Amino acid sequence: MNTHQRILRSETGRVSAEHLSIRLGKGKQAFEAVSDVSFSVAPGEFVCLLGPSGCGKSTLLGALAGHIGIAEGSLTVDGAPVRGPHPERGMVFQHHTLFPWKSARDNVAFGPKMRGVGKEQRRREALRMLDLVGLNGFADRYPGQLSGGMQQRVEIARVLVNQPLLLLMDEPFGALDALTRLKMQELLLGIWEQFRKTILFVTHDIDEALFLADRIIVMQAQPGRIHEEITVPFERPRMTDIVASPEFSRLKRHCLELLHDHKRTETLPRLTPLGLGKRI
Amino acid sequence: MTSSTGINYGRWLRRGGSIAICLLAWQLASTLHLNLGIVTFANVPSPVDVAQALFAFAHSPKLFAHVSSSLERVFAGYLIAAIVGVTFGLVIGRSRAAADFLLAPLELLRPIPAVAWIPLAVLMFPSSELSMIFITFTGALFPILLNTIHGVESVDPRLIAAARSLGSTRRAMLFEVILPGAAPNIVTGLAIGMGTSWFCLVTAEMISGQFGIGYYTWESYTLQNYPEIIVGMVLIGILGMGSSILLRLAGSALIPWHRKEEAR
Numbered sequence: 001m002n003t004h005q006r007i008l009r010s011e012t013g014r015v016s017a018e019h020l021s022i023r024l025g026k027g028k029q030a031f032e033a034v035s036d037v038s039f040s041v042a043p044g045e046f047v048c049l050l051g052p053s054g055c056g057k058s059t060l061l062g063a064l065a066g067h068i069g070i071a072e073g074s075l076t077v078d079g080a081p082v083r084g085p086h087p088e089r090g091m092v093f094q095h096h097t098l099f100p101w102k103s104a105r106d107n108v109a110f111g112p113k114m115r116g117v118g119k120e121q122r123r124r125e126a127l128r129m130l131d132l133v134g135l136n137g138f139a140d141r142y143p144g145q146l147s148g149g150m151q152q153r154v155e156i157a158r159v160l161v162n163q164p165l166l167l168l169m170d171e172p173f174g175a176l177d178a179l180t181r182l183k184m185q186e187l188l189l190g191i192w193e194q195f196r197k198t199i200l201f202v203t204h205d206i207d208e209a210l211f212l213a214d215r216i217i218v219m220q221a222q223p224g225r226i227h228e229e230i231t232v233p234f235e236r237p238r239m240t241d242i243v244a245s246p247e248f249s250r251l252k253r254h255c256l257e258l259l260h261d262h263k264r265t266e267t268l269p270r271l272t273p274l275g276l277g278k279r280i
Numbered sequence: 281m282t283s284s285t286g287i288n289y290g291r292w293l294r295r296g297g298s299i300a301i302c303l304l305a306w307q308l309a310s311t312l313h314l315n316l317g318i319v320t321f322a323n324v325p326s327p328v329d330v331a332q333a334l335f336a337f338a339h340s341p342k343l344f345a346h347v348s349s350s351l352e353r354v355f356a357g358y359l360i361a362a363i364v365g366v367t368f369g370l371v372i373g374r375s376r377a378a379a380d381f382l383l384a385p386l387e388l389l390r391p392i393p394a395v396a397w398i399p400l401a402v403l404m405f406p407s408s409e410l411s412m413i414f415i416t417f418t419g420a421l422f423p424i425l426l427n428t429i430h431g432v433e434s435v436d437p438r439l440i441a442a443a444r445s446l447g448s449t450r451r452a453m454l455f456e457v458i459l460p461g462a463a464p465n466i467v468t469g470l471a472i473g474m475g476t477s478w479f480c481l482v483t484a485e486m487i488s489g490q491f492g493i494g495y496y497t498w499e500s501y502t503l504q505n506y507p508e509i510i511v512g513m514v515l516i517g518i519l520g521m522g523s524s525i526l527l528r529l530a531g532s533a534l535i536p537w538h539r540k541e542e543a544r
Contacts, residue, residue, distance in 0.1 A: 067441050087447040097442035101460035101537045110456070114447040142537045162446065274441055 012078055013165040013198030015041040015064065019073035022059055022224075024276055033059040033271055035223030036073070044196040048203055048213035052259060053270055056224020057202045061168050062273030064200065065091040077166055087111055090159030091273065094171040096151040098143040104130060104154045105139035111162040129157035134187065149180040153187070160191070167199045170273050173208070182240065185211055193237060206255045210248060211238060218258045227258055303327050325507040333507035334514065342496075349491040350481060350519065353409070357416025358477045365421050365473070366466060369428025374458065379429075386425070394419035394480040398487055408488040412481065419480030420473035427469025431462030464538060467531035474527050478520040493519065 022034040034056040041047050049057040062068040063075055066085040075082045077089065085091075098107045105126045112122035130139055133153040143151055152172055159167060173181040189212065192199060203209050209216045213232050220227040230251065234242050242248055308314075310326040325333075337343055368386075372379045397418055401411035435458055443457045485494030497512025532538070 065441075065445060067445075085441070085444040087445065089445070091442070091445045093438060093442070095438075097436075097438045099439060099443075099457065099460070101463070101535070102456075110443075110448075110452075111446045114449055114452060144537060158446065274437060 011043060013041075013043040014078050015039075015166065015198060015200065016076045016079075017060075017073065020060075020063075020070055020075055021072040022056070022063055022068060023071040024059065024068075024271065032071075032223040034063070035225050037224070037226055038073075039217055039226060039229070041198055041200065044198055046192060046199045046201065046212060046214045048201045048209035048216045049219060050203060050206065050209045050216050050255065050259075051219030051224075051227070052204065052221055054224075055219040055221040056271060057219050058170050058273050059224065059271045059275075060219075061091070061170050061200060061202050062275065064166070065089055065168050065273055067091075067274050087114070087162040088164050089166045089168060090162060090164035092152070092155050092159055092167070092169045092172045093273065094174045096143060096148075096155045098151060098154055098158070100143050103140050103142055104135065104146065107143065107154055108158045108161050111158065115162075125161055126157070129161045130154070132160070132191065133157045147180075148176050149184060152176065152184060156188070156191070160195070160197075164197060167197050167201075168273075169199065169201045171202055171204070174203070174205070181208075186240070188212070189236075189238060206252050206259075207243060209255070210234075210251055211240075211243065216255070218255065220258075230255070323506060325510060329507040330510045330514075333505075334511045337508065337511050345491050346493050346496045347515070347519070349489075350485065350493045353412050353485075353492065354416055354477055354481050354523070357413040357481070358420050358474065360413075361417045361420035361424055361473060361477065362470060364417075365424030365469065366428050369425050369466070369469075370432055370454065370458065370462070372425075373429045373432025373462070374454070386422075390422055394476070395483045398484055401484075402488055408490070411488060412484040412492075415484040416477045416481045420477035423472035423476055424466070424469040427465045427472070428462060431465025431469075432458055434465065435461035460535075463535045467527075467535060471524060471527050471531070474523050475520065478516070478523070482516055 017040070018038050020034060020037045021032060023030055024033045025031055037056075037060065049060065051057045059068060063070050064077070064082060066082050066089065070082075082089070098104075099110070102110065105123060108126035108129050109122040112125050117125070127139055130136065130153075133156055135150060135153050135157070138146065138150065143154065146154065155172070173184045176184060185208065188199075201209075201212060210232055216230040216232060218227040218230065219225065232251065233247065234245075306324075307326050307328065309321040310324045310329075312321075314321040368382060372382055394415055397415055398411075401414045402408065405411040405414060439457055439461060440453070443453055448457065481492070482494035482497070485492035486498040489495030493512055493515050497509055497516070500506070500508035500512060
């Protein structure tokens with residue numbers, strides 16, 4: 001287990017995008033949601049994609065998850081091109097996508113079940129993961145009986161149980177209240193420090209990006225492209241008090257300037273990891 | 281609803297009283313042979329007569345023969361409709377090709393009420409028993425089929441995407457995501473289908489039956505046993521309501537997450 005983890009830590013979860021373009025829509029309404037984007041993410045790195053709505057950050061995430069096809073360029077994980085959805089690239093949406101008809105445990109056990117893991121074994125794995133996200137004792141609840149924060153915890157457990165190379169998170173805490181969001185950010189950092197999976201985390205919240213990320217990729221809209229990459233220098237493990245530091249304020253001001261730089265009067269369509277969805 | 285019991289008594293008293301007034305009005309109208317011009321109570325039996333007839337029928341061996349043959353027909357026709365409707369609904373909802381191929385003829389048949397099939401059904405099937413089962417089937421099929429299709433199409437695409445991301449097999453996608461996702465609509469379809477299949481059965485029995493509660497009602501008319509007509513009507517109502525209640529219970533047992541969500 002230990003050697004296995006070390007290998008995961010050092011070798012896997014490298015993301016690379018080269019001259020990547022993604023087109024959405026059909027016919028006359030087709031447009032370039034992501035245009036000629038190149039970046040790479042090191043194994044175990046925590047990267048936030050920050051940008052205004054319509055900048056293609058969720059689209060990029062959807063392409064990595066395999067839900068959206070790419071038009072040009074290349075998109076690889078550990079050297080292999082992304083082709084369709086796969087459990088090794090786990091996705092967490094802003095609003096939970098738990099199966100309402102399955103208990104929390106059975107939701108988490110779904111991935112192992114698909115891999116053919118036996119009933120006893122997958123239930124044990126699910127309970128261990130629920131424990132990890134602080135949901136000890138809630139295994140038998142249906143998603144509808146859990147609070148928003150708990151639902152996202154189950155969602156994270158359901159992805160982690162598959163031992164993904166890569167965690168893709170699309171504003172996962174965007175719908176939570178401020179206090180719950182803070183708790184979830186700390187929980188996520190704790191899990192990440194334990195497992196060191198590569199995380200790509202989409203947000204439009206500057207504080208969140210600065211608190212969580214090793215590096216922030218700031219994007220801009222029309223067409224969606226990379227504006228600037230910012231390395232976040234804060235020591236780990238991070239405590240919430242860093243938000244009061246002068247360096248934090250300086251970086252925050254810088255991010256604000258970047259985001260305001262291309263202020264537009266028109267509102268852009270909301271893009272989702274599933275394309276031009278309306279229901280996310 | 282959870283107010284003091286005194287108010288509840290009051291409500292039940294009003295409800296019971298309302299029914300009593302209706303029965304009394306009926307009793308008066310029938311005993312007085314009330315004639316309102318466009319509708320006459322001259323030949324309408326009184327509630328007392330009906331109660332007596334009901335009591336007599338309840339103690340006669342004919343009751344079992346009529347009720348059981350009706351139940352058998354509804355059960356057979358409805359069961360086939362449920363299997364065919366849900367299966368076709370899932371296939372049509374999931375596959376565009378299947379939808380194009382199967383929906384066209386079904387859409388052509390849909391506007392024809394099941395009752396309109398009765399003469400042709402009598403010609404098509406070797407026994408009147410089979411033709412009545414066919415009518416019951418036809419009546420139940422479309423509500424079940426259309427609600428299933430609607431249910432499948434309204435499954436949240438994000439859930440399907442999530443299942444794919446988690447490595448879902450095709451089989452699991454159908455049985456663990458699509459089917460439960462469509463289940464509330466399927467249950468609605470099954471409930472509506474139950475109502476229409478009773479409606480169709482009773483009509484079919486009036487025309488081509490030898491036993492059955494619809495036949496009993498019609499026979500009572502032709503034999504001028506007027507109280508028995510209403511006994512038949514009451515029994516049809518009870519049987520229809522009973523099967524709807526059973527179905528609702530089965531439905532909420534099949535989709536427990538629905539109930540628990542509400543209970544939160």
